[in-house]
Amino acid sequence: MEWKHLKARVLETGAVRLSGEPADEYISRSAAGPSAGSPGSIFFTAGGGRRVRAGMDDASPIEVVHRGGGEADLIIDGEVISGRLEPPALHCPRQAYITVSGTCIFHCRYCTVPGLPGRRKTIDEIVRMVKDVSDRIDAIAITSGVASSIEEEEAYILEVVAALRSSGLPIGVSIYPTLRTPARLHALGVAEVKFNLEAATPELFAKMCPGLSWETIREALRSSVALFGHGRVYSNIIVGLGETDDDLERLMEYLAGSGVIPILRPLTPAASLADRSRPSAERLLSLARVHERILREAGLDPRHALTMCAACTGCDLVPGRDA
Template identity: 80%
Template sequence: MEWSRLKARLLEAGSVRLSGEPADAYVSRSAAGPSAGSSGSLFFSSGARRFRAGIDGASPIEVVHRGGGGADLVIDGNVVSGRLEPAALHCPRQAYITVSGTCIFHCRYCPVPGLQGRRKEVFEIVELVESVADRVDAIAITSGVASSIEEEEEYVLDVVAALRSFGLPIGVSIYPGPLTPARLHALGVVEVKFNIEAATPEIFAEMCPGLSWDAVWEALRSSVVLFGRDRVYSNVIVGLGETDADLERVMGDLAAIGVIPVLRPLTPAASLAARPRPSADRLLRLCEAHEKILRQAGLDPRRALTMCSACTGCDLVPGRDT
């Protein structure tokens, strides 16, 4: 089975059944996003390719840990040999840190507001990076909104300033205010990801009440001028009720201004817990369109230094998975 189809099946299922030797050292847990509060996930790699999947004893897909990180993926009658990768912080080779594990907004797909998480102190974050500095290539920062968009930005700026001394590329993904791109750029951040989340403004308004679709787009436009092409990203969730045509249109609009879209399959959670995950066939169709759009725009996610497109665990990434 070719890798892109195999990974699409994994993304469709969303989970694997873990068996074999004890593998606690390879299990990670999220403090933000749709997987926050789950029972954990693992990273499996085969060669230079990787996927991340939740752990569920009822999954039809199995990962058998042979010991020492060696593992076999058993899927649809195929056996793929590879390795379990330990997550440094949240994902392999990155210190990917959630600053505020709480949020005043209630996006319908996100469980974070109901988890009563807390904000990490700046010194805590520095200590976390210190603890993994010998096995990471980058730092990635994301955050909920603890009290206000403006206050969160100020706090994240303090975090970034405290992390500059590590000399590692830093990527940041927060909800942006008007000056967020310029202020992050001034601190030496190399990449940003501001998420439009939905394929249409109507779906965005339904899914993210209280947030502004136009504000995110404005931040993306100004970011390309500052950070350059291949350094600005935006998540678009697949499975919120949009059509494939909607997704192709918004991917084209993002690429036209120099932004790399990240197609993120819906993880059913919060008030969308009953929604189905997107099918493997749909993800493969969209990946083909995604690859064509990026190629025509001269954009390449393989150049990513930080965050999701550098990890590739949760998405089909053109050029990396194809």
């Protein structure tokens, strides 16, 4: 079975059964998004830039057997794929991917963060975290909840970025933006930005993220392309919120036509959407074909990503990487 079909099955299932030798050093835990507060996840790679991230569930029909020293086998649908477990630096392999504020005043229906006792990391703490993994990373990625207000969060993130500039590594930032956020991040030398539209339509966004503005995010993405360049601006779009495939195709065409790389993120059922199903492997593969065509026609290639999700590829089917 081709890698993209295997990965789609893992993304459909969402978790694997981890067995074999102890693997604590290979387990990553999230402080943001729908996976926050979960038992953790692992990154399995079959080489050649092919990577998948999966949660851990003893009841999963998919098994990863750790043979020791990172060597592992992925056992899925009767097939055995040899590979490795990748140790996360911070959150994911080869990046210091840091959640600055692990709390949020907004209540997006798919996100567990507002219900968790999160806190804001100090700037000194963040600098120390990056320094501690400096020999294992190629990039820094910054994300955050909204601790008190959108404007205050942006101001704090700008301080964080300024403190990290001396690392010399490319920095990517993914926060809820104001209209001035792109220019302010660009002035600090940020390499890439990711502002997440999350839902395929503004109507669906309004239902999922009350109190936030889809149009503000869209405008921030548009203005970011002129600053950071084609292929250096990204936006997560969740698959499984109730949208149609036509909705997703229209939004992908709009974003790619604007120079933004859309990232299709399978829904992780959580928070008030805990009773939803993850998108099927068949749907993910069908959308991946459309996604690949749209990016090719727009001259966009996620393989050139420096930071954040498009550089990691663990959670999504990524055109050009997952063949």
